[in-house]
Amino acid sequence: xxxxxxxxxxxxxxxxxxxxxxxxxxxxxxxxxxxxxxxxxxxxxxxxxxxxxxxxxxxxxxxxxxxxxxxxxxxxxxxxxxxxxxxxxxxxxxxxxxxxxxxxxxxxxxxxxxxxxxxxxxxxxxxxxxxxxxxxxxxxxxxxxxxxxxxxxxxxxxxxxxxxxxxxxxxxxxxxxxxxxxxxxxxxxxxxxxxxxxxxxxxxxxxxxxxxxxxxxxxxxxxxxxxxxxxxxxxxxxxxxxxxxxxxxxxxxxx
Amino acid sequence: xxxxxxxxxxxxxxxxxxxxxxxxxxxxxxxxxxxxxxxxxxxxxxxxxxxxxxxxxxxxxxxxxxxxxxxxxxxxxxxxxxxxxxxxxxxxxxxxxxxxxxxxxxxxxxxxxxxxxxxxxxxxxxxxxxxxxxxxxxxxxxxxxxxxxxxxxxxxxxxxxxxxxxxxxxxxxxxxxxxxxxxxxxxxxxxxxxx
Numbered sequence: 001x002x003x004x005x006x007x008x009x010x011x012x013x014x015x016x017x018x019x020x021x022x023x024x025x026x027x028x029x030x031x032x033x034x035x036x037x038x039x040x041x042x043x044x045x046x047x048x049x050x051x052x053x054x055x056x057x058x059x060x061x062x063x064x065x066x067x068x069x070x071x072x073x074x075x076x077x078x079x080x081x082x083x084x085x086x087x088x089x090x091x092x093x094x095x096x097x098x099x100x101x102x103x104x105x106x107x108x109x110x111x112x113x114x115x116x117x118x119x120x121x122x123x124x125x126x127x128x129x130x131x132x133x134x135x136x137x138x139x140x141x142x143x144x145x146x147x148x149x150x151x152x153x154x155x156x157x158x159x160x161x162x163x164x165x166x167x168x169x170x171x172x173x174x175x176x177x178x179x180x181x182x183x184x185x186x187x188x189x190x191x192x193x194x195x196x197x198x199x200x201x202x203x204x205x206x207x208x209x210x211x212x213x214x215x216x217x218x219x220x221x222x223x224x225x226x227x228x229x230x231x232x233x234x235x236x237x238x239x240x241x242x243x244x245x246x247x248x249x250x251x252x253x254x255x
Numbered sequence: 256x257x258x259x260x261x262x263x264x265x266x267x268x269x270x271x272x273x274x275x276x277x278x279x280x281x282x283x284x285x286x287x288x289x290x291x292x293x294x295x296x297x298x299x300x301x302x303x304x305x306x307x308x309x310x311x312x313x314x315x316x317x318x319x320x321x322x323x324x325x326x327x328x329x330x331x332x333x334x335x336x337x338x339x340x341x342x343x344x345x346x347x348x349x350x351x352x353x354x355x356x357x358x359x360x361x362x363x364x365x366x367x368x369x370x371x372x373x374x375x376x377x378x379x380x381x382x383x384x385x386x387x388x389x390x391x392x393x394x395x396x397x398x399x400x401x402x403x404x405x406x407x408x409x410x411x412x413x414x415x416x417x418x419x420x421x422x423x424x425x426x427x428x429x430x431x432x433x434x435x436x437x438x439x440x441x442x443x444x445x446x447x448x449x450x
Contacts, residue, residue, distance in 0.1 A: 144311045145414075146300050148423040152311065155416055160384055166370050167380040209299045225296045 026111070026185035026251035029192040033112030036105060043092030048109070051090065056116045063117040064248050067237045069128035076134045078236045079110045080196045081228045103227075110194050111183045114250045122180050122248055124241040131237065134230070138238025141231050147207045153235075156206075179239045181252025188255050195236050198254075200224045310414035323413035330406060331421075331428045336398035336435055343437025344375075344444075346430055352378055365426060366434060371417070375444045384416060391438040392446045401435045 037048045037056065052058045067078040073085050083106050087093045098105070126132045145152040156165070161172035173179060182195040193201075204224045225232050306326040309319045345353070346366040353362030356377055368374065371384035374391070396404075404411055406421030406428065420426040426434070442448040 140311075141300075143313055144301065145307050146302055148425055149418040150307060150310070150423075151416075151418075160416060164381075164383045166382055170384075203300070207300065208296075209302055224291065225300070226291050226293055229293045229296060231297070231300065 023185065023251065023253060025190065026192055026253070029108050029185070030111045030115055030251065033108030033110070036109050037112055040087075040093075040105065041091060042087070042094060042097070044090060046091055048086065048091070056113065059113055059116050061117050061120045063114040064120040064122050065124060067134070067233050067240065068124065069130045075230075076128075076130050076233055076237065078194075078196055078228075078233045079113060080106055080194050081233065083109045083113065084228070107183070107192055107194055107197070111192050111251060114183055114248070117248050118250060120248050122240055122244050122246050124237065124244055126241065134234040134237050135241060137231065138234035138236070141235045142238055147209045149206060151206045153202065153207075174239070174242045177243045177246040178252075179236075179243050180246040180248050181250060183250055184252035184254045186254050192251060193254070195239070196227065196232060199232060199235055200227070306409060306413075310409075315414055320413040323409055327407045327410040327413065327419070327422070329422075330403055330410075333402070333428060333432065336402040336432050337439065338429065338432030338434075338436045340433070340436040340440040340443040342430075343433035343435070344450075346426070346434060347374070347437055348378070352380065365430070366420075368434070374438070377444065388438055388445060390446055392441060392443075396439075398432075398435050398439060401438060402431055405431050405434055 037052075038054070039047060041047050049056070063079055066082065067076050069076050070082065070085075072089070073081075077085065084098075084102065087098065087105065093105075126135050142153045145155065156170050157173055161170050161175075163170050171178070179195060182198060183192050184198070185192050201224070208223065208225075306323045309323050309326075312319055345361055346363055347368040348356070348362040349364055349367065349369065350360065350362040352369060354360065356375075368388075369378055369381040371382040372386065372388050373381035373383070374388035376389060405426075407419045408415050408417040409419055409422075418425060421428060421431050437443050438445055440446065440448070442450075444450050
């Protein structure tokens with residue numbers, strides 16, 4: 001009887017309790033990120049810590065400025081692409097090892113690096129011509145109506161924000177400063193999601209179309225944009241720039 | 256028994272173990288690799304649809320709205336525009352809503368009407384993005400016009416939030432006639448009928 005009671009209390013999570021549980025699980029992922037940061041090595045025998053210091057001191061504030069142009073990459077990168085490129089170029093992780101586990105390594109590392117900037121203000125600049133170009137592209141993506149439903153990010157999260165969709169209120173991520181809380185932990189999926197992961201999910205649910213079929217099909221369609229594709233990073237740049245000045249607070253907790 | 260339950264509980268509450276760095280998984284357990292190329296993604300996202308492109312503009316000028324209206328004037332010619340309201344109800348209600356109303360499986364995710372509209376007064380989980388459709392029949396809209404409004408809403412309110420169900424093939428022309436009946440038939444619960 002006592003056990004049953006215990007089980008019932010455990011199941012009847014309040015939102016607050018859920019957040020606490022979510023944060024707890026998110027911290028486990030961040031811890032793993034720190035472990036990779038200190039120990040992961042590849043062909044160069046270097047670890048992240050060898051270049052950035054054992055506590056990541058030199059990375060403090062870095063996440064608050066991403067996405068941005070990186071000279072060594074020759075393109076604008078978000079945190080995901082920045083971390084992956086480091087694993088490839090500087091740690092020299094073998095392709096074979098990265099192939100199937102890329103996200104398993106990148107996501108915790110992004111979480112750890114982002115947490116080093118907690119409390120800093122988001123400050124994404126548009127100085128390099130590429131940053132300016134991607135900002136405009138991101139703006140285009142935000143307003144572009146697409147797919148079989150003719151939806152756009154802006155349609156639901158700007159024009160109709162605050163309206164009710166079934167029993168849910170459509171959120172307004174820019175005024176709510178939501179991008180400053182990513183990477184965020186999804187309680188439903190029991191996973192840490194980077195901003196890029198989250199945006200890819202939106203594309204899957206609302207914005208894509210099957211160009212091969214010519215018409216919308218419920219079964220087969222282009223599901224998500226490929227990782228690190230320019231349009232996705234542009235959208236991140238547009239969103240982060242839109243919340244410039246907000247305090248970075250990660251990991252956030254989402255449904 | 257209690258001990259067993261406790262054991263299960265304990266096992267279930269263990270934190271998820273991080274996967275070993277060198278762990279290898281059997282090939283068949285891996286999710287299929289995504290093969291969407293950037294080119295394919297771009298074609299799927301920046302759809303070659305003039306009306307859609309025009310409606311993506313930040314400032315929707317009168318000229319844009321007029322042009323979108325012009326582009327939205329293709330409709331199939333049918334013998335009748337009033338289908339079967341019961342089939343329409345199946346398309347309008349999600350499986351969850353259907354189960355709640357009738358206690359049996361039914362409904363579909365094809366119409367998703369209640370995401371944005373209220374209509375059947377028994378459904379309270381309905382959106383307010385679009386107007387309420389309760390007692391829609393009293394508005395005196397002709398079946399053919401209503402068919403067009405669902406098939407391609409941009410013919411009437413260009414760049415509106417409502418998907419162009421017929422234009423994109425989300426619903427067939429026949430399915431649209433069923434929704435027309437769901438909104439116009441006096442027996443439909445939308446108009447106060449008792450199902």
